[in-house]
Amino acid sequence: MDPLASVTDLSDRLGRPLNTIEEARAQALLADASAKVRAYTKRTFTRTDGETVVLRAQQGEIRLPQKPVIAVAEVVAVGAGGAPDLPVAGWQWDGLDIIRTAVDTPSINMPELWYDEDVDAYPGTYRVTYSHGAAEVPADVVAVVARMALRTLTSPTVAGGVTGETIGPYSYRTDGSGVGTAVAMTDEDRRELDDAGYRPKAGMSMVRHR
Structure with a gap:
């Protein structure tokens, strides 16, 4: 996936073009x-068309993990114990991030054998094909990503966890976090992402991607 911020975003925040060493990193x-x-957010933030995921429904509701949701193309009930996967009839998308299914008979054309003899054939997992994302990465996400990269890019030394500076005869070195060769996420970064609502809600369950 493409980065969520660009070199231009870094230059704009520095107020100058990156030098050769900075551009290389x-x-x-x-x-x-x-x-x-x-x-951290479990979100991609970039436009994706026709992605297929397998999700578990809770009380007849499937919460889509990626937002904003643009369109839902298909909902299929996943069969267990040899039962076939079957298209769902009458599902409804709320226009935001929830698909509602009929709890009792979620599938159309369900073989009578599975319906009558195996009530566990369809345990409540669904394969959903949908499109999501935005044309541009949200500005607050760009800001967090750029800040994380700049903390490392502009640290006085590339020795992980150590900063230092020399001014004439005076010099100092200190141990610190969030600088050096590795990019780090701070509590402030997490708080901004949390406050913007980018963390997944409790109770959402994604089984797997296909």
Whole structure:
């Protein structure tokens, strides 16, 4: 996936073009910061069409993990114990991030054998095909990713966890976090992402991607 911020975003925040050494590291640092934000939020933030995921319904509701949701193309009940996967009849998308299914008979054309003899044939997992994401990464996400990359990019030394500076005859070195060769996410970064509502809600269950 592409980084969630660009070299231009870094330059704009620094107020100057990146120098040669900074340019050599910038893309890798942006990729690392983007990966950490995506792992923390469980969201991609970029436009994806026709993605298929398998999700578990709770009380007849399937919560889609990626937002904003653009369209839902298909909902299929996943069969267990040899039961076939079957299209769902009458599902409804709320226009935001929830698909509602009929709890009692979620599938159309269900073979009578499975319906009558195996009530556990359809345990409540669904394969959903949908499109999501935005044309542009949200500005607050760009800001967090750029800040994470800049903390490492502009640290006085690339020795992980150590900062230092020399001014004339005076010099100092200190141990610290969030600087050096590795990009780090701070509590402030997490708080901003939490406050913006980018963390998944409790109770959502994604089984697997296909």
